[in-house]
Amino acid sequence: MSTVLVAFTRPGAELAQELAQALGGEAFAPAKYCDAGLTPLTGSVGQWAERWFSQGTALVFVSACGIAVRAIAPLVRDKSSDPAVVVLDEKGRYVIPLLSGHLGGANRLAQRIAGLTGGQAVITTATDINHVPAVDVWAKDHNCAVENQGAIKHVSAAALQGQPVGVAVTEQILDPPFPITLWLRPRILVLGVGCKRGVRAEALSAAIEKFLAQCRVSPLALQAVATVDLKRNEPGLIACCQTLNVPLVTFTASELAQVKGEFSASKRVFEVTGVDNVCERAAVRASGGQLICGKTIFSGITLALAKGGMDHEPTYGRD
Secondary structure, eight states, rough: OEEEEESHHHHHHHHHHHHHHTTTTTEEEEEOOOTOOOOEEOOOOOHHHHHHTTTTTTTEEEOOOHHHHHHHHHOOOTTTTTOOOOETTSSSSSEEEEEOSSTTTTTHHHHHHHHHTTOEOOOHHHOOOOOOOOHHHHHHTTTEEEEOTTHHHHHHHHHHTOOOOHHHHHHHHSOOOOSEEEEEOOOOEEEEEEEOOOOOOHHHHHHHHHHHHHTBBBBBGEEEEEGGHHHHHHHGHHHHHHHHHHHHHHEEHEEEEEESSSOOOHHHHHHHHHSSHHHHHHHHHSSSEEEEEEEEEEEEEEEEEEEOTTTTTOOOOOO
């Protein structure tokens, strides 16, 4: 998590600089307080906050709470996307996570900062103060996407009362097993793609949606889209990855040819790419796992799906 800090007094600026060095972040302050290592604050604090908030960067205010609250108030949208926001006084005595304590990691950031300043992290989330595991923190730690954010409060409330909770951790589309089911989608799937040059993003998106529905899996369980390196600059493919919010992983024909297993082969694909199959081989290569849905043909598009483990990161090829 990248972090930026801002302060408005000389003691605050000195503390922000020390914390930036420890956290690997960047510290801002008014120009009159900027010694070596500090970046001059240009524009208003609201403009500064808007710049970094939109990038998903953790914001740390070394200031009064009111300054931080007024700066971020117009920017707050949703707990699933809002970044961590932390505020602390210029002496580092009290460190308060203001926003996105769980999913954004503000609680942990506050605790880390308190450890550096010798201060106290002021945590107010009910699950933390009652020492009850927070399901959204568990999801983040285990690389799971939360499909229905609204169910988190029901699960947390039940946990706080010592009642059974309904959580399903699966990539599969199933009937809800509990009256209120919180769906956590482990990011363990890789979508392999082969396509003609110039394929439109709309056509590719429609094919992917239909294919995943046929495979009975959630698109939130995707960790990457994989293909041959000839397609790394394909605009439609890049646009689809942005929509799915996953990286595009590419491999050379030689790397794909070395993937072990039985795959459908196409002479035409070999003539164009240098390997007999792209979608299946790319999916297996990137996932480090096994094929669960084989090559499926759409108009100018081929798709396949492979499943890796929950702790597996996608394997990246060379350009």
